[in-house]
Amino acid sequence: MTDPDWYQDATIYSLDIKTFNDADGDGWGDFEGATERLGYLEELGVDALWIRPFYPSPLRDNGYDVADYRDVDDRLGTLADFRAFADAAHDRGMRVLTDLVFNHTSIDHEWFQRAREDPYSAYHDYYLWTSHLEDAHQRGNIFPEYEDGVWSYDDVAGKHYFHQFYHHQPDLNVANPAVREELYDVLRFWLDQGADGFRIDAAHPMLMAKGHNAMTLEDAPGLDEPIDLFKEMRAVVEAEQADAVLLAEADDEPEHLDYYFGDGEAFHLQFNFVMNAHLTYAVGVADTWPLHRAEELLPDVSGVGTWVNFLRNHDEWNLLKLPEEAFEHAREYFGDDEGDSWIFERGHRLRLADLYDGDPDRIAVAHALLFALPGSVALQSGDEIGMGSDLSLPEREAVRTPMQWDDSKNGGFSAADPEACYNPVIDEGQYAYDGVNVADQREDPDSVLSRVRELIAAREASPGIARGHYSVPEADHKGTRVHRFDHEGRVLLCAHNLAREGRREIVGFDVDPDSVEHIVGDGDYHVADGSVTFDLDACGYVWIRGQRR
Structure with a gap:
């Protein structure tokens, strides 16, 4: 696997080791268990595995609070x-991306412990502190329902420390060259262990103003500009x-998103929030206008x-990029009757x-549209x-339940007693493991x-989606x-x-009719001279290909 451009047309499968498969029966997924399930992922047809945080952690935030x-x-x-898992994935033709959280650490991390104990330690400047809270830079926290702001007091240090996320996740001072060198060494370490690239968590907050004086990377020694x-x-x-890659989680404003690619010198990939x-939203409301709006908002990054396009991830479905009227509609239309699904004032x-x-x-046609978008694709396990x-x-754990493999105990995830599982398997209702597995x-x-699985194979057989010229013929129906x-x-x-x-659409199709081949989907079509008529059932889809005349 030495193709340096592999990431331009990849299907990336996201999984959490803790909830994927448990080999030793203690109720927690593990690398041995994940290795046992690689045959399933190879059969599914994915190109890469994005492994969410598996590092030592107090798990106050699902592992995004790293202690080592x-x-x-x-x-x-x-x-x-881990090395055995990566080697086995490579043997099956799949790359491994690990999730690195460089914006912050856990308060349990050795760096923070040493920083709080000694103000003269080099580690003290790995974080951001103030002794004068009334004069310090202030702004809203990323988790406004749970945190009052971005400063918390530490009894040992006798100062407040800066955190954009939870109070147990102090921000790293990435303007400090010593911190950056530590982070670069972490990248080298995991590549040496068998990783093929990294999702960089919270890339946008890493560039935001931090600390007492709202310092940005514009002021950082050794950097000409933040990127x-x-x-x-x-x-x-x-x-x-x-052929290693960097994947950005950068949920920034649309007009700033191209910045993270650094003119082709920074991130290779970026999640398309x-x-x-x-x-x-479009698939849920059976209307295509949101797709047109998204493409108008997005910068050209060719x-x-x-x-990296996706339908859902392991966090809340963030609706902030929708226009206000659609945002309010989505809040009510998609939410549960009790309102328990709404979180952080931004999503479900x-x-x-x-x-x-x-x-x-509807789930299938959503995936068909996803795979028919230029770029790469990410799938959330389950x-x-x-x-x-x-x-x-609690909170985001609602969408982080164990994988449902079969209708046996705990959905085949673990042989442990149900109460011993990291999170409980869904065992009742519409999505219980005895009916969904x-x-x-x-x-x-x-x-x-x-x-x-068919759509992944169809995408693999259709290099034009990622590498060809993309256009959207005008349709007669909004759906x-x-x-x-x-x-x-x-x-x-x-x-x-x-x-x-059902809907009928007629669009131009300047191909030799005898060359037309069906790629995927159950929709009907009829090719005539210079056009094709599609007859699609509700939530129907079909892909066809022909030789241009």
């Missing part, structure tokens, strides 16, 4: 287990491994980086299946079988799993969307109907 960047939490395995932080990270990883909010802690009332056809959420769990769907050609890709003399049309009734 250079080890594996012993409840999940060992460094040797140089990520340019240096890219230089580090590419020096170690030519703008398209996420609009695409998932030649400098690649979007629901899975994709919850948003679409468990409708397998969405490929239509798993639901558990709103009895991999085993039941694996051989059913109409299941969500089978259709997602239908056709994508056209011209690539190496061939034309690919991907037709989708989001409506709750």
